[in-house]
Amino acid sequence: MRRLKREDVCYENARPRVLIGTDNWQLIVSRKLLTGKRHEPAASLTRLGWVIHGLAPSRVIRDSDTVLYVDSKCRAERSTKLLDDELHSMVKEYFEIDSLGIVKKARENPDETRAIESFKSTVENVDKRYKVGLPWRKEDISMPPSYDQARRRLLAIENKMDKSVEFKERYTAQMNNMFEKGYAEESQGNELESPKLWYLPHFAVINVNKPGKLRLVFDAAAKSNGVCLNDALLEGPDMLRDLAGILFRFRERAVAVTADIREMFLQVKIVEEDQPAQMFLWRGDDRTSPPKSYKMTSMIFGAKSSPFLAHSVRDHNATKHAIEFPRAHEAITMNHYMDDWVDCFDTEQEAICVIKDVVHVHAQAGFTLTAFNSNRPNVLRELPLESRATAPKQLGTSADQHGRTLGLIWDAESDELSFNTVLVRVPQEVKTLERTPTKREALSAVMSIFDPLGLLSYYTIRAKIIIQRVWRLQTNWDEELPDELANEFRTWLSGVESLRSLRLSRLYAHTGGVTRKQLHVFCDASECAYATAIYWLVEYEDGSKRVILTAAKARVAPIKAQTIPRLELQACLIGARLATTIIREHRWQPHRVVYWTDSRTVLHWINNDRVRYPPYVAHRLNEISELTEPEQWKWVPTRDNVADDATRIVNDVKCKDDRWFIGPSFLYENEDSWPSLNVIDDCDIGRHDDIVLNVTNVEWSVPDAGRFSKHERLVRAMAYVLLFIDKCLRRANEMSMTHIRKAEEWLVKRAQSETFGEDIERLRRGQNLKMSSRIRKLDPFIDEDGVLRARGRTRAAGVSAPDTTPVILDGSHPYARLLCNREHRRAHHSHNERVVNDIRQRYWILRLRPAVRAVAYKCAFCRMRKTKPVRPITGDLPRARLEAFTRPFSNCGLDYFGPMTVTVGRRHEKRWGALFTCLTTRAVHIEIVSSLSTDSAIMALRRMGARRGWPQVMYSDNATNFRGADKELREAVTEWEPSLRDYALTQRIEWLYISPGAPHQGGAWERMIRSVKSALRVTLNEKAPRDEVLHTLLVEVEHTMNARPLTHVPVSADDPEALTPNHFLVGGSHGLPITGPCETATKKTWRVAQALADEYWRRWLKEYLPELIPRRGARDVNEAAIKPGDLVIVADHTLPRNVWPRGVVTQVHPGPDGGVRNVEVRTKGGVFRRPASRLAVLPME
Known part of the structure; x- marks a missing residue:
């Protein structure tokens, strides 16, 4: 290759990643060939460029290498992308943990608010198992086809299973487990019509820390036609409790307990209408027949909304039982992280009681706590054997039999914490120093150390500094580190193994005899890094003291050079933030907080507020002044500043008795011997600006x-x-x-x-x-x-x-x-x-x-x-009021009244009345309700249905309209509604509610309630009559009301009798027998009765119905209709007018006649549905 011209080879720092197949021969035909000696590689020029041929050394071939072939699109970059995505996820997770306690949380955005509202509107508990709806980004969601990509992914999984019998058995076992427990079921075909239909690919994930456990994950991020399920869902807010806060509280008390919720996600059911969005394909061992469609009825692993929904269900269930089990509520909402429970208590008895309460509360939501562990055997003896932890082994060791506590290792027997430094993502040859690590491998090694409290900051900061130096060189991810940095990294890596032997006490200090607790915050910086270390100082009655490291944070100095005083100021800022987090998250509260720094300049800045500082300094000083007081800051010599240990490159692994873990020696002495320094105003680095004025003559220089x-x-x-x-x-x-x-x-x-x-x-x-x-x-x-x-x-x-x-x-x-x-x-x-x-x-x-x-x-x-509520024109009567030739009580209105006191033996009890009114014939039926239980309400409905026939439609007030009722009745009706509605559905009754806050819409039965009360005031002469007397009086009142005339009472004796509700119930106003030509002929008598009934209905149509035509009321003026965007006030006559809530109309709901009857109003308390007659429109100009 040296013989080639440099411009012919453009693969600088490149590594071969692609094996080109013969199905693309035109790409691999050699146009030019260069050969060397025997056993040396050769190079050929192809259309893709120069290609290397030959044998690769066996030591560079690894099982994890990906071999691809050239297709219509080059897929070589996919493996690199997967590696980059994994590394990106690892780095993101690391810095989120590293920032705990020193970075402000983002504010809740509108999408998170919508997700919370979606959860509240869909959550329900059915048979101790919660159901929730998926939080859709849009209401009218319509998903594109996704079957093909799910089928392709299934074929890939099946291919992998066919190659590995072990993988196939574990994968199939997990799938069968879901079917057996009802987490998934075969589709019946009706889901195919849903616009939410979506097929999810599934795959296996093996946790590197739990190699024996395989988890099925549904890929909600897989795209089909450019869309994935996660795109259509709202992620919801981060419901996780602060990880550092949970670990802080775990170290406060003597008796420690841990447990986890078994299959937490799968215990939450998804509502039926959203289950078509969780379809998947499976066919087991059969490779010949088409895959069958299944649907997940439970929440899946892989959807971005699942963590939010699971945590919301868990906390929602705990809140429901907060009054009865307050300590369990605190344990669930404050000390649960994901599905892990980590807590501690003062005594064993307290621990046992809280465990039982937490187990009971979780059981009401279908959650089961398992893998219990404790440092006290007496606590574990109170628990079933199957619910105790099995003490799994950790990777890379055969001796440690410890449980994992939120990433840390907790030895319950010795009650000590240690760290997992196995670095499972780093190649073995790198860990054994046989090969120089690449930039990717070095970063992966640093990110693999899990230290949420920063207790190892003094050691991990050195690796971060090395990574920053590598970053400045701008090398490629897969290029080996330069020799100098590689040697430094090897030195650091060789000490990581020693960290595994480091064991720290879980318990801060014994709480018996404690007189005072102080929090000491040390801050320091160097040209390489800045850090803070925070310690609890516990003083006892006998004068002894205990100092223990609580948390620490160390960060690399920015690449852009900063002065040492500015870095010291940044260290003080993260120290103040971390101390604020510690105070907020601990149940302990310090009697005193002291901040230590060895920078005289920073102390001067904090104590001097008369100088105008540069923006960088001013902004940080402003936040420090909000979190601390100037008198809390003290000076400490550099030799006694323990935070200095986390700003230097040190190679030694510290033991648990080092000052890094137990604090500086002067904290064990009397306060008189603590370091001190008088802060004087000798460091004036404030900005002195010369003011230059440009004078302009303006005619009027006054405010507009x-x-x-x-x-x-x-x-x-x-x-x-x-x-x-x-x-x-x-x-x-x-x-x-x-x-x-x-x-x-x-x-x-x-x-x-x-x-x-x-x-x-x-x-x-x-x-x-x-x-x-x-x-x-x-x-x-x-x-x-x-x-x-x-x-x-x-x-x-x-x-x-x-x-x-x-x-x-x-x-x-x-x-x-x-x-x-x-x-x-x-x-x-x-x-x-x-x-x-x-x-x-x-x-x-x-x-x-x-x-x-x-x-x-x-x-x-x-x-x-002065503004007045809208007075819309009286609306048209509903069909239920105008439907002739129907059985009485086919269309009913229901209302309750009471309580009424009765005498039972020698005691007094309360009774309530349930009034059913026929909306067509205006007949009434009264039932006595003996208690405010749901069963009594359902019994009253059953008695009414048995005597009058089951209604087809039932109208009733919304529970919020029971303003006139006593508080006890109002609360009972709120509790009845779901059960009554469910029972009505079994009897094929359509149950409808009037609008919230609009009792006038139930005038048809409200007027009957008034008449009943008026009649009782006349007939009831006793304050507390006997039960039988009250029952008789109410039946007589019912008869009296059903005998009232509906039409004009005739003057002439020749005119027919006025029509009454009793005519439709018993054939006459007072229930007289039906007369006919032959009393003994049953058939003829029936015909006479039928003819009379038809006659009554014809009279109803001619005499009664016309009286309903006029729109009564002098205020019936057709005002301008309310429209979306109007600014309104909501009339509430229980409050003074000047505090009536204001809002904006978001949506209107016209009635059958086109007039606006109900609207949705957005106020500062949320979005509510209110009648238009309760709103007053405010002018907006």
């Missing part, structure tokens, strides 16, 4: 009145301008009333010059005003201050000059409008004439009344106070 909303703000802004002038001239240093008076004077003169400029100029010249002047009749003049005033005819009134010579203004000028607005507010928004009278005391404003009216019209408070 049109840019202000209040007169007071305009006057004060002008006063500050005058104060600035006085300060420049050294005439005044503080605001006074003189500045306010002069400001008003300047503003008045400017307004007059803009509206009466020509008139003022004529008066100054001593000329008469034009005949067309608007102020000629006011006899204007200019006073000694230059203000235009009206002389008028009242100078002889004997009052002060301002009252007889008012200031002239134009009512259309912005200043005059602001003046009117001020007086309007001072008059407490009273009548306009009152405002006009107040203004006329000092000002003569042209067109004053129109100006005052305009101000009052635009006043937001007056709009709120």
